[in-house]
Amino acid sequence: MNDKAELTRPRPVRESISEMAELVLPNDANPLNALLGGRLMHWIDLAGAMAAHRHSRAYVVTASIDHMDFLVPVRVGDFVILRSSVNRVFHTSMEVGVKVWVENYRAEQSHHVSSAYLTFVAVDAAGNKMAVRPVVPETEEEKRRYADAERRREIRRAESARRNEVRS
Numbered sequence: 001m002n003d004k005a006e007l008t009r010p011r012p013v014r015e016s017i018s019e020m021a022e023l024v025l026p027n028d029a030n031p032l033n034a035l036l037g038g039r040l041m042h043w044i045d046l047a048g049a050m051a052a053h054r055h056s057r058a059y060v061v062t063a064s065i066d067h068m069d070f071l072v073p074v075r076v077g078d079f080v081i082l083r084s085s086v087n088r089v090f091h092t093s094m095e096v097g098v099k100v101w102v103e104n105y106r107a108e109q110s111h112h113v114s115s116a117y118l119t120f121v122a123v124d125a126a127g128n129k130m131a132v133r134p135v136v137p138e139t140e141e142e143k144r145r146y147a148d149a150e151r152r153r154e155i156r157r158a159e160s161a162r163r164n165e166v167r168s
Contacts, residue, residue: 008133009133011055011133011134011135012135012136012137013086013135013136013138013139013142014138015054016052016054016085016096016135017051017054017083017085018051018054018085019082020043020050020082021081021082022043022079022080023079023080024076024077024078024079024080028076029075033076034073034074034075035073035074035076035078037070040070040074040080040100040114041065041068043080043100044065044082044098044114044116044118045062045118046082047082047083047084047098048062048084048096048098048116048118049120052086052094052120052122055086055094055132055133056094056120056122056132058122058123058124058130058132059122059123059124059125060094060120060121060122060123061120061121062119062120063093063119064119065116065117066116066118066152068114068115068116070113071113072102072111072112072113074113077104077106078102078103079103079104079105080100080101080102080103081100081101081110082098082100083099083101084096084097084098085097087117087135087142087145087146087149088145088149088153089132089135090132090153092122092130092131092132093120093122094119094122094132095117095119095149095152095153096117096118096119097115097116097117097145098115098118099115100112100113100114100115100116101113117149117152
């Protein structure tokens with residue numbers, strides 16, 4: 001297969017799946033020994049970028065992150081597990097979903113902490129946008145996330161248009 005064909009070959013979602021684990025240390029926490037929201041957001045950005053990079057095989061930059069809720073506290077000593085994958089590719093951008101769990105290995109408990117949708121744009125070494133190969137959802141869950149990504153994109157576009165009107 002020639003290089004051009006390889007760069008445009010659709011790739012299944014499973015090839016972008018990434019997992020990251022972090023141990024929450026005192027430097028990651030507030031005075032109540034709870035994980036700082038900003039630190040979790042940083043880890044979510046990194047986990048999302050890993051999936052976007054694995055799919056696009058290019059540099060990626062974060063264009064946006066959707067609304068986030070922090071559902072349960074995460075304490076010093078807990079493990080944070082972040083799983084990410086590309087939900088959908090548009091032209092130069094990709095929506096990536098990241099789901100976060102906290103694992104307390106002492107109590108043998110695991111809880112959903114947060115989920116986020118991030119948009120990444122593929123760029124070359126000079127920072128110019130690049131086309132991204134299509135993604136192929138295979139499972140029913142991947143197909144649902146693929147369809148939902150289009151709806152979220154339309155919501156983001158409508159919000160952006162509304163903000164631009166307000167600024168005018």
